[in-house]
Amino acid sequence: MSTQQSAKLNELKELTGARDIRELCEFFGYQDASEFWEPIKEAKAAVITGLAIPTLRNYRHLSKGPEYIKHGNSVLYLPLVLHLHNFRNLISLEEVA
Amino acid sequence: MTKTPPPSRGFTYAQHARIAIELGIAERKIFAMAAAIYSSYPAAVWRSVLNKHAYFTKHFRELRSLLDDQLFLEQAKNNLSLKARCIYYNGLGNQVIKMQGIDFHITPTVSPFFSRKKPGFTVEQYRHVQQQLEEVKDLFWFLQVALSTSYIHKPDVGKLLLLIHDSLEQIQTTLENRLKKKHGETHVLFTTPPIERTFLDNSLTDLTTSARHIAKYIKALHDDDNKAICRLEELAAKCTPPKYVTETAGTSKEVLS
Numbered sequence: 127m128s129t130q131q132s133a134k135l136n137e138l139k140e141l142t143g144a145r146d147i148r149e150l151c152e153f154f155g156y157q158d159a160s161e162f163w164e165p166i167k168e169a170k171a172a173v174i175t176g177l178a179i180p181t182l183r184n185y186r187h188l189s190k191g192p193e194y195i196k197h198g199n200s201v202l203y204l205p206l207v208l209h210l211h212n213f214r215n216l217i218s219l220e221e222v223a
Numbered sequence: 224m225t226k227t228p229p230p231s232r233g234f235t236y237a238q239h240a241r242i243a244i245e246l247g248i249a250e251r252k253i254f255a256m257a258a259a260i261y262s263s264y265p266a267a268v269w270r271s272v273l274n275k276h277a278y279f280t281k282h283f284r285e286l287r288s289l290l291d292d293q294l295f296l297e298q299a300k301n302n303l304s305l306k307a308r309c310i311y312y313n314g315l316g317n318q319v320i321k322m323q324g325i326d327f328h329i330t331p332t333v334s335p336f337f338s339r340k341k342p343g344f345t346v347e348q349y350r351h352v353q354q355q356l357e358e359v360k361d362l363f364w365f366l367q368v369a370l371s372t373s374y375i376h377k378p379d380v381g382k383l384l385l386l387i388h389d390s391l392e393q394i395q396t397t398l399e400n401r402l403k404k405k406h407g408e409t410h411v412l413f414t415t416p417p418i419e420r421t422f423l424d425n426s427l428t429d430l431t432t433s434a435r436h437i438a439k440y441i442k443a444l445h446d447d448d449n450k451a452i453c454r455l456e457e458l459a460a461k462c463t464p465p466k467y468v469t470e471t472a473g474t475s476k477e478v479l480s
Contacts, residue, residue: 142254143254143280149254175266
């Protein structure tokens with residue numbers, strides 16, 4: 127696992143309140159940590175983020191939203207990146223107040 | 224005879240350890256709840272709950288580090304081996320949490336994130352989550368009373384506890400609204416088991432009941448004005464007054480206020 131990958135996992139651990147990787151997998155219902163790195167298609171990414179597929183497409187066009195991988199015409203997302211995007215975009219109650 | 228606040232003796236090492244364990248369990252319960260909501264609900268709901276969860280986690284960590292600092296401070300005062308104590312303290316916490324065997328996942332599914340239709344909780348699951356939340360809230364009320372009777376008042380700790388309690392209340396309200404919307408008003412009522420926490424010394428045990436009464440008292444304030452007055456009178460009649468200790472000429476004796 128690269129430094130960048132482990133940094134992302136650590137950030138997600140912090141954001142969810144998990145103490146280790148096992149707890150992090152437990153939180154997301156994954157069997158093991160490798161599932162965070164299995165690329166998924168747009169439709170599944172839309173379910174994870176709660177965004178519509180056209181919104182994800184629009185985000186890619188505008189170069190914003192979660193990072194993605196492009197292989198020819200197919201677009202793939204990494205579950206870790208999507209979960210991280212979800213948790214990073216939570217609005218703190220203190221900010222609202 | 225004048226009422227004086229109880230002496231600030233602080234927690235013993237065993238009490239610190241026990242509180243650490245209880246806090247660890249509470250953290251796990253809230254963590255499990257967040258995981259269950261994240262996997263069982265669509266984005267609109269989990270975003271709302273996890274916002275409050277993030278707020279809870281932040282203040283919870285601050286509170287825990289404050290308590291840890293206090294423990295280290297006391298150990299230093301007593302010239303105890305810090306390292307040995309620290310290992311025991313953390314080890315004990317983890318061991319007991321492991322032994323408790325709390326059921327973390329309320330909706331165990333193989334890949335909950337890949338299903339478009341997230342069903343949300345059943346009524347039973349709602350009750351389970353609400354009960355867990357009530358228990359955690361009770362723990363914080365108890366901790367507030369225990370801290371205020373054992374230590375000199377620290378505004379930071381009091382503020383943190385209030386913020387934690389507030390975030391838990393908000394999570395509970397969100398879930399209650401969701402339950403009402405989905406299953407109707409009739410299912411909202413649920414019962415909580417009586418509190419059984421005797422992890423501090425015996426003189427503090429009866430404060431558990433008082434903590435529960437305070438919680439009800441505060442809740443009553445949020446109801447209608449007319450109802451609140453009646454309920455407050457009822458609660459005041461039931462409430463067990465806490466014991467205070469007065470010190471006279473070097474000897475201490477217990478006085479019921």
